[in-house]
Amino acid sequence: MTRRFDHLGDVEALLEVVERGSISAAAVALATTPSVVSRAITRLESRLGVQLLRRTTRRLSLTDSGREYVEQARAAFLQIASAERALSGQGEVQGRVRLSAPTTYGHHRLPAILAAFAQRYPKVQVELGITNRNVDLVAEGYDLAIRLGTLPDSSLVARQLEEASLCLVAAPSYLARAGTPHSLADLAEHNCLPFVMPSNGRPGVWQFRQEEQEQTFIPQGNPVIADDVLGCISLAEQGVGICQTYEFIVGERLRQGRLVRLLEAFEGATRPFSIIYPPHRQLSAASRVLIDFLVRGGSEDAPASAAR
Template sequence: MARSFDPVQLGSIELFCKAAELGSFTAAAEALGVTPAAVSRSIARLEQRLGVRLFVRTTRSIRLTEDGALYRAECQQALEQIAEAERAITGRQTTPTGLLRISVPTTYAHHRLLPLLPAFAQAYPGVALELNIGNRNVDLVDDGYDLVIRLGEPQDSRLIARKLEDATLGLFAAPAYLAERGHPQVLADLAGHDCIQFILPSTGRPLPWLLRDAQHRVVDHAFQSRQRVHEDVLGVVTWARAGGGICQIYHFIAEEAVRRGELVEVLPQLAGATRPFSILYPQNRHLSARVRAFVDFVVEAVELVNIDTESTGSRL
């Protein structure tokens, strides 16, 4: 089949990426064992073939143009995939190495993932970890992440999802608040309490509480509140610990505060509803050894944590 594109100059692309990384043709030449003139000629050929300028050149420095920055991002990913494919074929991928970029929500980062990372780092010293911790849903493919951990059922057909757990939810309040306002005994009692809402960043609307009714069915409990938290869901926990009212949060987040006596679970008969957390990665990308190692490690570690929790006979 005849080619419909110009031959890809992998050597020139590698020189271009190295020059962009180091900010210098001379430094790139030294790093790759060629002359600065060879680097300059290779990049000039790339610019001629693409019909765009990749660098703005001065007598003292170079910097990427907007087109150059875009081209570098795509080329760097392509070179890494080629290197990974070669390592996999030659058997050099038995030891995971390289940078792993991960996006994870605040709740799961602080109370699940971060406590696991020292053990992962010890097991895989060749892997560097870079975490984006926040509640904004990044675009895994377009933003260049290797993995994301997300709440809810994944809808993106480009991604493969492995469920980490179905995290159970409960209602919690500080002992001082309950001493002053009383313990709610049934669902209707919540109308007389300060219930702290979390506003979803994606919709700007309150996140309904998930509760189990008398028939053990999961129902949405929607309510109006004068106390709301935006962006950081952990804010509802801190507010509740300070005596501000009742919050709904995952048992795995509240457990330490409960052990310390800072929170008490209320209406436990309504608890038990769950929301899923999953780890996702692109289905059309070569699965590197470091991605595979991280996914397997986290899935197994979270499973062990949950088994240990169940063996104690309590969620808390």
């Protein structure tokens, strides 16, 4: 009988090189020699017909194919380890996960999800850092981070959590005083609360969609909000002006009438939220179950999305 997976030792060597950052360090961890590890990777590349590692005299780096293969191979090895733990009576996932999240997600999405997660995985300790600053995952010791928008850094692995719908809102008291806008052009006559983007120091652009056509508007108003975008919602609720935000944040305020939805014909724009982690870091079982739980939105029934 032909063995289909007699190359798993070579795969393990590759994962060790990626984890340790060099062939020599991997050889020490595997109790072998650098030449043996190098040959293992060469065999694996020959078997797959693609280059997995770029090797120079100074450093190693994964190719795009290598990054994808390592991520899936690592997941497969972790699944095998999980199955062995379950058979040996040690199947309950435990450990610590450090997670960074922005205030929008940290206050308005994560509480319910993490409450359900704690019920499902009581031995996993989640340390949640809520900040609008993009933390350095490696330098600051975070395992995972939730980020908004399209991620320019291709060195990070990202799994999308959702496409969050945007809406325009104001308090009834503001509308009674300033009137109700009926078009995007009308917004120029209103106090539109701007949030200063920390990345560039400019007001964040409001996004709209009408009949599949994207439109934008740069808000101008007083006061200008910095650091925490939730300040825009608090000010809008007090009748100071109009703000654009996510439906999941203001849903209850809308139902209670504390805020009113505006320009609904121009809704439909969304922004993505993703969970990210470094590709070279071997995820713990605790991190992996938290990622899958977040991708499912806290539901055990829905399937987890594919890794990106």
